[in-house]
Every structure is written in C-alpha cells, then in structure tokens.
Amino acid sequence: MARINDHYLKLKAGYLFPEIGRRVTEFTKANPQAKVIRLGIGDVTRPLAPAVIQAFHQAIDDLGTTENFAGYGPEQGYEWLSQVIIDKSYKPLGVELTTNEIFISDGSKCDCANILDIFALDNVVAIGDPVYPVYNDTNVMVGRTGEADEKGYYKGIVYMPFTADNNFIPDLPKEEVDIIYLCYPNNPTGTVASKEELKKWVDYARANDAVIFFDAAYEAFITTPGIPHSIYEIEGAKECAIEFRSFSKTAGFTGVRCGLVVVPEQLTGTTASGEKYNLNRLWKRRVTTKFNGASYPVQRAAAAVYSDEGWQQTRDIIAYYMKNARIIREGLQAAGVECYGGVDAPYIWLKTPKGMNSWEFFDKLLNECHVVGTPGSGFGPSGEGYFRLSAFGERSNVETAVQRIRNTWGK
Amino acid sequence: MARINDHYLKLKAGYLFPEIGRRVTEFTKANPQAKVIRLGIGDVTRPLAPAVIQAFHQAIDDLGTTENFAGYGPEQGYEWLSQVIIDKSYKPLGVELTTNEIFISDGSKCDCANILDIFALDNVVAIGDPVYPVYNDTNVMVGRTGEADEKGYYKGIVYMPFTADNNFIPDLPKEEVDIIYLCYPNNPTGTVASKEELKKWVDYARANDAVIFFDAAYEAFITTPGIPHSIYEIEGAKECAIEFRSFSKTAGFTGVRCGLVVVPEQLTGTTASGEKYNLNRLWKRRVTTKFNGASYPVQRAAAAVYSDEGWQQTRDIIAYYMKNARIIREGLQAAGVECYGGVDAPYIWLKTPKGMNSWEFFDKLLNECHVVGTPGSGFGPSGEGYFRLSAFGERSNVETAVQRIRNTWGK
Numbered sequence: 001m002a003r004i005n006d007h008y009l010k011l012k013a014g015y016l017f018p019e020i021g022r023r024v025t026e027f028t029k030a031n032p033q034a035k036v037i038r039l040g041i042g043d044v045t046r047p048l049a050p051a052v053i054q055a056f057h058q059a060i061d062d063l064g065t066t067e068n069f070a071g072y073g074p075e076q077g078y079e080w081l082s083q084v085i086i087d088k089s090y091k092p093l094g095v096e097l098t099t100n101e102i103f104i105s106d107g108s109k110c111d112c113a114n115i116l117d118i119f120a121l122d123n124v125v126a127i128g129d130p131v132y133p134v135y136n137d138t139n140v141m142v143g144r145t146g147e148a149d150e151k152g153y154y155k156g157i158v159y160m161p162f163t164a165d166n167n168f169i170p171d172l173p174k175e176e177v178d179i180i181y182l183c184y185p186n187n188p189t190g191t192v193a194s195k196e197e198l199k200k201w202v203d204y205a206r207a208n209d210a211v212i213f214f215d216a217a218y219e220a221f222i223t224t225p226g227i228p229h230s231i232y233e234i235e236g237a238k239e240c241a242i243e244f245r246s247f248s249k250t251a252g253f254t255g256v257r258c259g260l261v262v263v264p265e266q267l268t269g270t271t272a273s274g275e276k277y278n279l280n281r282l283w284k285r286r287v288t289t290k291f292n293g294a295s296y297p298v299q300r301a302a303a304a305v306y307s308d309e310g311w312q313q314t315r316d317i318i319a320y321y322m323k324n325a326r327i328i329r330e331g332l333q334a335a336g337v338e339c340y341g342g343v344d345a346p347y348i349w350l351k352t353p354k355g356m357n358s359w360e361f362f363d364k365l366l367n368e369c370h371v372v373g374t375p376g377s378g379f380g381p382s383g384e385g386y387f388r389l390s391a392f393g394e395r396s397n398v399e400t401a402v403q404r405i406r407n408t409w410g411k
Numbered sequence: 412m413a414r415i416n417d418h419y420l421k422l423k424a425g426y427l428f429p430e431i432g433r434r435v436t437e438f439t440k441a442n443p444q445a446k447v448i449r450l451g452i453g454d455v456t457r458p459l460a461p462a463v464i465q466a467f468h469q470a471i472d473d474l475g476t477t478e479n480f481a482g483y484g485p486e487q488g489y490e491w492l493s494q495v496i497i498d499k500s501y502k503p504l505g506v507e508l509t510t511n512e513i514f515i516s517d518g519s520k521c522d523c524a525n526i527l528d529i530f531a532l533d534n535v536v537a538i539g540d541p542v543y544p545v546y547n548d549t550n551v552m553v554g555r556t557g558e559a560d561e562k563g564y565y566k567g568i569v570y571m572p573f574t575a576d577n578n579f580i581p582d583l584p585k586e587e588v589d590i591i592y593l594c595y596p597n598n599p600t601g602t603v604a605s606k607e608e609l610k611k612w613v614d615y616a617r618a619n620d621a622v623i624f625f626d627a628a629y630e631a632f633i634t635t636p637g638i639p640h641s642i643y644e645i646e647g648a649k650e651c652a653i654e655f656r657s658f659s660k661t662a663g664f665t666g667v668r669c670g671l672v673v674v675p676e677q678l679t680g681t682t683a684s685g686e687k688y689n690l691n692r693l694w695k696r697r698v699t700t701k702f703n704g705a706s707y708p709v710q711r712a713a714a715a716v717y718s719d720e721g722w723q724q725t726r727d728i729i730a731y732y733m734k735n736a737r738i739i740r741e742g743l744q745a746a747g748v749e750c751y752g753g754v755d756a757p758y759i760w761l762k763t764p765k766g767m768n769s770w771e772f773f774d775k776l777l778n779e780c781h782v783v784g785t786p787g788s789g790f791g792p793s794g795e796g797y798f799r800l801s802a803f804g805e806r807s808n809v810e811t812a813v814q815r816i817r818n819t820w821g822k
C-alpha cells in the first residue's frame with residue numbers, strides 16, 4: 001500500500017498568489033471596465049536584451065546541424081558559462097572561484113528547494129519573517145517541522161523577524177541553529193545588509209559550524225556603493241556559505257529559466273560519525289544523479305549576458321526597473337506613506353496607512369486604485385501591516401498606479 | 412553544526428559513465444591514431460527537426476518583444492502543450508486525459524527522481540535489475556535503504572531480475588511492495604512488454620494499493636503493432652500508475668530538456684491515518700513549490716513536435732536510429748552473438764561471447780574494435796555477462812563499428 005508523504009498535509013492550503021488571483025478575478029468580473037495594474041508578483045515585463053536574443057538564435061541554429069549539435073551537456077553546466085560568470089560577476093568583487101564551484105541550474109527556486117537534499121533532517125533551520133515562502137514550505141515538505149501554530153509558524157523552525165524596528169536586519173538567534181537562510185537584497189522587503197552586518201552572520205556560522213544559504217537573486221539591482229553583492233565578499237564566507245544567483249531578474253529570464261549555485265570547495269558539513277565532509281562533492285552527486293543540466297540554448301543565452309553588449313543592455317533594463325522603483329517610492333512618500341526598499345532592490349515595502357492590515361490594504365488598493373500588490377502578511381506573520389509593490393511593470397503603468405495612489409492617499 | 416545527509420555516503424563512488432570515460436581516455440592516450448566509435452551512452456546525434464527549429468526561433472523572437480514576452484508560466488506547463496500531447500500522443504491510443512493530469516518538466520531524469528518527494532519513506536520499492544541507475548540511487552539518497560551488499564544490492568529495495576531466462580519480464584515480487592518501477596521499452600535491455608504482461612502488474616498494483624512508476628521514455632521507438640505505448644492502455648491503470656515521458660529521445664531534446672509526468676486524477680495514496688489522498692494534488696503542490704516551469708521557448712519547440720511537419724520529421728529521425736539498431740542487431744547475429752532488443756527500442760542488449768564478464772568485453776571491444784559500449788553489470792548485478800550498444804550514432808560510424816565487430820568475432 002503506497003503511503004504519501006504526510007508532511008505535505010501540514011502546509012497551509014492557500015498559497016499567496018492563487019489567493020491574490022482569486023480576488024483580482026472577482027474584482028474584474030464585477031468591474032469589467034476597470035484597468036487593473038499589476039504590481040504584485042515579481043515577474044519581469046521587458047523583452048530580453050538584443051545580444052541575448054542573438055546568442056539564443058545562434059544556439060538554436062547549432063541544434064539544427066550535425067556538426068554543432070549539443071546533446072547531454074555536463075549536469076553542472078558548461079564551463080564556458082561558469083567561467084564567464086566567475087570573470088564578470090565574481091572577480092570584480094575580489095572573489096576567486098573555480099568552475100568546479102559553480103553549478104548552473106534551471107532556476108533559483110529549484111536550487112533553494114533542492115539544496116535541502118544534501119543535509120540531514122535534524123538540522124535546525126533559521127529563516128526570516130517575512131520571507132520568500134519557498135524557504136519555509138520546502139522545510140515543511142521534507143519533514144523538518146511539526147504543525148503550524150495559529151500564526152503560521154511551524155514548530156521546529158527558528159523564525160527571525162525582519163521589521164522596521166530592527167532595520168530589517170534580524171538579531172542572531174538565541175537558539176543554536178545549523179542552517180541560516182539570508183536573502184539580500186531582500187525579498188520581500190527590498191532592504192539590504194552592509195558588509196558589517198553580513199560579517200556578524202559569517203562569524204556566527206563559522207563559530208557554530210553552521211551553513212548560510214545566501215540568496216543573492218537581486219544583487220544586480222544594488223545601486224549603493226559598498227553594499228555587498230556576494231556573501232563571499234565577507235572574509236571566511238567560503239567556509240560557511242552557499243550562494244544562490246539567478247538570471248530571472250538580472251536578465252529577464254523568468255520564462256527562460258537559468259540560475260546557479262556556488263558551493264565553495266572549502267565548505268564542509270558534518271557526518272553522523274562526526275567527520276567533516278566536502279559539501280561541493282555531495283552537491284555534485286545530487287546534481288549528477290537528479291538533474292540533467294540546464295537547456296543548452298538557455299546556457300548560451302545566459303553567457304551572452306556577459307558579453308560587452310549584453311552586459312550594457314541588461315544593465316539598461318535594470319536601470320529602467322530601478323527608475324520605476326524610484327517613481328513608486330517617491331510617489332508613496334509624497335502621499336505620506338512610510339516605505340522601505342526600492343533603492344537597491346526592485347521591491348518597495350510599505351507600511352500600510354491608518355493601521356490597516358495587509359489584506360485590508362490589498363482590497364482597498366484594488367477597489368479604489370485598481371492596483372494589485374502583495375500583502376506583506378502573505379510572506380509571514382511579521383509582514384502583517386506591510387505591503388509589497390514590485391517595480392517590474394511598464395513605465396506608463398507604474399506612473400498611472402502611483403498617480404492613482406497619490407489621488408487616494410495624498411492629502 | 413550543519414550535518415550532512417549521510418545516506419549519500421552509502422552510494423557507490425564510481426558511477427558507470429565516468430568509469431567508461433576514464434578507460435576510453437586511457438585508451439585514446441595510448442592509441443592516438445585509433446578512430447574510436449562511441450555506442451555507449453544513450454545520447455542522440457541527429458539535428459532537431461526543421462519544424463522544431465522554426466518554432467524555437469519564433470519563441471525566441473517572442474521574448475524579444477514586449478507584446479509577446481513570456482515571463483513566469485504555469486509551473487506545470489502551458490496548456491497548449493499539454494493539450495497537444497493529449498490529442499496526438501494519448502487519444503490515438505484510446506487514452507483520455509485532461510491537461511490537469513499532465514505536468515511538463517525539464518526532463519524525465521528529474522521527474523523520476525523528484526516523484527519520490529511525495530511518498531512516505533517507509534514504502535517498499537521494487538526496481539528492475541539491470542536498471543536505469545537513477546531509480547536505485549535516488550532511493551538510496553532519500554534514505555529508503557540500508558547499505559549495499561557486496562553484489563551492489565541495497566538492503567530494503569526489492570530487486571526484480573530481468574534476464575533472458577525470464578524473457579526480460581520479471582516475476583511479481585514475493586514480498587509485498589508499495590511502489591514498482593517499470594520501464595518499457597526497457598533501458599538497458601531494449602525489450603518490451605505486451606499488454607497481457609503489463610496487465611499482470613496493473614492487477615497486482617490495484618490489488619495491493621501499490622503505485623507503478625511507468626517510464627515510457629522510449630515509447631516512440633516501438634515498431635511492433637500491439638505493443639503498448641502507455642500504461643494507460645491497460646484497464647485500471649489510471650488508478651495505480653504514474654507515467655513518465657520524455658522529449659529527449661523522441662525528438663532529440665537531450666540538450667534541450669523537456670519531459671512530462673502524467674498523474675491521473677483517480678490516483679490515490681494512503682495517509683498515515685489510513686485515508687486516501689489525491690496524488691495529483693500532492694504532485695501539483697510539489698511542482699508549484701519546488702519548480703518554476705520548463706523554459707518557454709523549449710515548450711514551444713516541444714509543441715512543434717506535434718505539428719504535421721514536425722511529427723513526420725521526428726518520425727524520420729527515429730526511423731534513422733531504428734535502421735541503425737537493425738544494422739547492429741543483424742550484424743551481431745551474423746557474428747554469432749546472442750542479442751536482444753533493437754526492434755522496439757534504440758538499445759541492443761547482447762550476451763557477451765565466450766563467458767566474458769561485462770567489463771572484460773568492454774575492454775576487448777575497445778582494444779580490438781575501438782568501439783565503446785556500456786557494460787551490462789553497470790546497470791545492476793543481473794546485467795553481468797551482458798552489454799549494451801546504443802543505436803543513436805551516425806550511420807557510417809554504426810556500419811564501421813559493426814564491420815569491425817564482425818571481423819573480430821564473425822568466424
């Protein structure tokens with residue numbers, strides 16, 4: 001008799017975005033004339049950079065010929081892609097890596113989820129609150145937690161509140177933890193951490209033999225000089241951190257699918273018998289057994305992001321989104337709304353006006369401004385009373401949305 | 412202190428293909444003039460069909476425009492792809508499915524591995540011997556087994572020998588099992604199962620509330636009328652089977668990456684409290700949380716396989732490979748070598764001559780004929796004394812390889 005993984009039954013039924021979709025559908029049915037502007041989900045809208053398109057086409061042509069045809073590639077990705085990532089994304093930061101430490105994937109969501117495979121179930125995990133829900137849910141699914149309490153906290157996970165009160169930099173946990181998820185620039189709050197702040201975590205991890213999962217999916221959006229783009233800018237981080245990066249937001253690859261994981265050679269975990277074991281080797285075994293490499297033309301397209309042309313074009317697209325972010329942030333501030341982020345990240349995290357809760361604000365924004373955002377409470381209990389707006393829209397939509405918000409609240 | 416998943420340490424260090432690579436490299440270093448022909452790994456060599464290439468280019472162009480840009484798609488794949496798969500691949504077999512039952516992925520290797528996520532660890536799993544190593548290794552990695560014995564059998568897995576003695580159709584296991592892996596047309600043996608033979612398994616699964624994982628990656632290579640292409644051609648299979656399909660071999664997508672899983676709505680597993688639970692819902696939760704959909708242009712390319720032109724072109728490529736298979740099979744038989752498969756599958760499974768073991772034959776074939784194949788023992792203990800040749804090569808290479816084999820053994 002086949003038995004299911006009962007841990008799945010602990011998950012809350014309604015995932016955030018389906019519930020948003022339901023409410024928007026209901027509203028548009030009742031108000032078919034309303035022009036709804038979506039600044040909710042963090043999905044890009046601009047076309048791919050021309051240099052990326054060109055490389056993509058070239059790779060398709062390769063697949064149409066016997067001479068250049070590409071079948072199974074290396075499961076951890078082509079070296080020509082890993083090398084250019086090292087040269088263009090890490091060397092300028094002073095971070096030395098080898099291609100053996102880079103694992104190309106079909107996206108960061110998969111990586112953040114799959115990395116749990118190589119760790120024992122009895123590790124204690126610390127995650128932010130609010131947080132990208134995948135960190136939380138995947139730990140529930142593998143059976144690392146008990147049931148959720150009425151607030152939504154799962155027994156066994158150490159939650160680290162991120163709020164304006166602590167400047168969105170959580171305190172070190174009081175309990176001893178083994179695995180720590182950090183995401184900077186942060187989703188959903190759009191805030192960043194300085195080198196000193198990250199050093200606190202690296203020092204903690206080294207002192208406790210803990211491992212940091214550092215999600216740097218939004219590093220390309222950093223504009224403030226001195227803010228670290230990689231955890232490896234912090235001394236000793238190679239001994240304690242795995243870094244996740246993504247082409248989704250950096251180069252508009254949400255539909256194209258490419259990401260990467262860095263697992264430094266120095267990084268170890270501990271076996272049941274107390275010995276140190278190389279995590280790079282363990283992850284390589286995972287990748288070679290359960291994955292068959294990212295799509296060849298996708299990897300060619302990803303490599304083109306690092307060509308001189310591709311780099312400039314993708315930076316221009318990021319600048320476009322960051323101008324949106326500024327318009328939203330300044331518009332909200334002019335309307336007297338307290339807000340965070342939007343300087344080094346494509347998300348603006350606002351404090352809901354007049355003590356509304358997140359879903360009340362969602363409904364009000366939808367009904368009065370015809371603008372869709374994401375309720376902060378959907379990212380965790382400490383997100384209650386906050387709200388996320390994304391800067392990934394078209395400029396004219398962003399401007400209209402901000403104008404509507406100012407007309408409603410800007411008194 | 413971060414602890415590793417110790418189950419990984421039970422895995423045998425040397426995976427099959429790296430060891431083959433090592434021996435071939437050693438040989439070519441010592442014999443730089445030798446023209447080595449590789450019929451080992453099951454990787455395709457022919458270019459993609461022109462209609463597929465065209466659709467792929469069109470999808471790249473979509474990504475270059477604001478109007479047609481595709482960001483995040485549905486995690487379980489676009490409905491236009493699922494629907495055409497149903498219409499062209501399942502309806503002609505008399506199998507009715509809905510798009511909700513189809514999950515598009517980045518490849519069948521991932522699917523076969525990931526499906527274990529939704530099942531409890533205490534299920535007893537039955538796998539073939541010899542077998543595609545991923546079935547075995549992924550069960551070891553999640554911790555379903557004990558250590559391997561000296562033959563390579565892991566404690567806790569029920570192995571079902573596939574040999575010429577049972578006509579490559581294993582007997583029903585004597586122990587009660589909960590999950591059964593079946594792969595037809597079979598990798599590595601190239602053999603097939605009739606409807607009557609599959610019915611035996613479906614009946615067993617229904618009687619025992621077991622679930623069959625049916626790997627149909629090679630169904631497009633079936634040439635014999637009446638051989639089932641899908642497990643769902645067997646009455647009652649929707650109540651007990653998950654089917655895996657792949658574009659890798661069907662349409663030459665080994666480097667492009669696309670596969671699919673069918674999880675019928677009727678299919679249930681049992682919860683710890685003894686209730687039936689919908690597996691489609693469980694898998695959907697897994698897919699939406701841990702995966703972000705297959706690449707948009709890849710899905711467009713996959714859909715083009717089902718256009719009239721694309722279908723004819725991909726069938727022609729399959730016919731090319733199957734002619735290779737016939738040349739290999741007939742050549743071996745003419746040389747007095749006992750062999751199986753190669754009629755409804757792109758693999759020929761030969762009995763090694765003169766009682767050589769699989770690696771002895773590998774070395775002899777490499778040294779005397781400069782041909783690389785895959786030792787049967789690499790797929791499991793019952794593969795000892797067998798050897799796999801793949802029909803995915805270029806015609807002239809296949810002909811040369813067969814001629815060399817006939818010159819060596821054909822007396």
